[in-house]
Amino acid sequence: MADKQSRELKEGNESNVGNISIKVDVDCSDALTGLKAIQREAKKATQTLRELEAERDRQDEEFGKLFDAHQNLAQQHDDLTVKPLSNATTEELTEELAKREGVRKAEIKPDIRGELLPEGISGYTTFIHGPARVLVVTD
Incomplete structure (x- = not known):
């Protein structure tokens, strides 16, 4: 009779089948x-991820503070602009060079004739008529 019920289930004829109870015991502990x-x-x-977001926000805030401080300093020192040497005047260049170690500066007033005797070079004399600035670079 079990064969008949089994055959009827396979054929889809459930009208002659009584209550069937199936018990399945599956061990899911490894999956859980x-x-x-x-x-x-x-x-x-x-x-x-939350910690990274918080750190990013902190760094963004710190960068904003630094940027604002930089902007404030730049506004306070508008007169301090960096320009290429090619845009500097000759006067600006000579004044800067004269401040350096190893550079001597001599000024010859207008309508004055000056004689320049470079150190260590004998027999060499240059006459200069003012106004003039002479820089002697020794280093």
């Missing part, structure tokens, strides 16, 4: 353990 481990790692990843 794995899912719990995945959940723990997902929570850790979420926490790490």
Whole structure:
């Protein structure tokens, strides 16, 4: 009779079949353990992302403060502009060079005739009519 019921189930004829009870015993403990481990790692990843976002926000705020401080300093020192040497006047260049170590500066007034005797070079004399600035670079 079991063969007949089995055959009827396979053929789709359920009218002659009584109540059937099926008990399945499946061990899911390994799967649950794995899912719990995945959940723990997902929570850790979420926490790490929150910490990274907080650090990014802190750094953005710090950068904003530094940028604002830079802007304030730039506004306070508008007169301090950097320009290429090619745009500097000859007067500006000679004044800057005269401030350096190893450079001597001599000024010859208008309508004055000056004689320049470079050190260490005998028999060499240059006459200069003012106005003039002479820089002697020794280094």
